[in-house]
Amino acid sequence: MTDWEVTGKFLFINYFDPKDTLVFLDEPARLLEKGRLAENEVEKARENRAEEMERDRGNGRSSGIFYD
Secondary structure, eight states, rough: OOOHHHHHHHGGGSSSSSOOOOOOEEEHHHHHHHHHHHHHHHHHHHHHHHHHHHHHTTTTOSOOOOOO
C-alpha cells in the first residue's frame, strides 16, 4: 500500500526514488521552528472559524463554513 492509500496524503518525498535520492535539511532547528509556527497559525485559524460559526449560530446566521 502507498502512503496515499493509507493516510490520504501524498508527501513531497514520494516524488523521488529512495534508491536514487539523498535529502539534506539545512538548518533543521529553523525548519522545526517554522513548521511549528505554521502549525500554530493553522490551529488558530481553525479555532477562529469555529468561534465564528458558534457566534453566527447564536445570531441565527450561517457563516457558510462546513466541516466533515
